[in-house]
Amino acid sequence: MDIALSDELRTFQGQVRDFLNASLTPDIREAARLSTTILAEHGATQEWHKIMFRQGWAAPSWPTEFGGPGWDPMQRYLFAAEYARAGAPRLSPLGLGMVGPAIKGHGSEAQKAFYLPRILSGEDVWCQGYSEPGSGSDLASLQCRAVPAGDDYIVNGSKTWTTNAHHASHMFCLVRTDTTGKPQAGITFLLLEMDSPGIRVAPIHILGGDHEFNQVFFDDVRVPRENRVGAENDGWTVAKYLLEFERGGSAHAAALRAGLAGVRQMAQRRRNSDGQSLLAEHGFAHDLSALEIELTTVEFTEHRIMADIAKRGRPGPASSMLKTRSTEVQQAVSELAMQAIAYYGAPHQPQERLPGANLEAIGQRDEMSVTARYLNDRAASIYGGSNEIQRNIMAKMVLGL
């Protein structure tokens, strides 16, 4: 897309580019480059979060009253594009992009004053306790129970697939507080501290070898009632509001474009026996161009949603469209990367991939994470609500079927 930038925007773009280039240390860049899940190594991500916070850029879409930079949609877009181009690690969206907006939209004044500054600074690290064994797509069937007891709730049950629970200081959580009516009408939204007595975090290792998520067990865990967001039994309203941000609130196209540029580089240096670059092969070049077009459609959808957020403060049901299309393109990008690296996708090199490792790797360093990332990207059409469920939402809420 050709965007004619005003002088002010060009200056802004230059300032962002200069800052990122000057502030990204080699270790942080390396952690981002070698990451195989949506989040880079935790220590490097936290270090980068602090740097972004000091600069006032940790939460580009937050309003200034809560510490955001006050950028308009075009500035946010340019920032996201520069951020992806620089290869900066993604800050965890669980606080800044999910529970932060939920507290802003539905929290009490005391909750806003206490939690938002800590989310912004990265002092608190969040995880999301929605899914349970047996309650994923059918989230409203969740069983984790909270019973009022004096000034507290007492929570018993379990949550699963909890990304980052092993690093988190806090969890936002859906619990059942009523079993009598419609399932959706008996759910409450709680904020809890992960070091509360009675919480146990058990790791789950995924196909690519990463430890990204966990199962979390609650055994008589006391959570103060003042940690409830919204009314008792009205947690479903808060949960749905938050999911709109999870599915549509962040910039995807810029990161996808950076990923595709990486594929182009890998294909450029891969040669067949005649010395011809893979990039020049008709089939590969066709797939690359087709994907570039798909990516541009994601970019336009993203712009539309950003305009909606600017107008109405929330992404709305069209965020399901963005979630579906962007994850499909994300998976296609990692499939093409696998084609580009060919046999170099076969060696399993988890130790060589660790930040700071001095083991000699097989193949180029930037190709070492391609297979693990490809495997991890299969999850993209499942997390945040599977793409089948997103299509159901679009059918109902967007098409009115």
Ligand SMILES: Cc1cc2nc3c(=O)[nH]c(=O)nc-3n(C[C@H](O)[C@H](O)[C@H](O)COP(=O)(O)OP(=O)(O)OC[C@H]3O[C@@H](n4cnc5c(N)ncnc54)[C@H](O)[C@@H]3O)c2cc1C
């Ligand atoms: C990498 C990763 C990270 C995650 N992180 C978190 C996290 O931090 N916190 C959290 O709470 N959860 C997390 N999840 C869980 C995620 O939200 C669920 O996996 C997802 O909602 C699907 O639920 P499920 O796994 O129980 O599958 P199921 O609901 O059992 O679905 C199985 C299959 O059936 C299809 N299906 C189900 N119902 C329908 C329907 N009505 N119409 C059409 N098709 C249907 C689904 O699309 C899917 O293909 C994560 C998942 C992954 C993979």
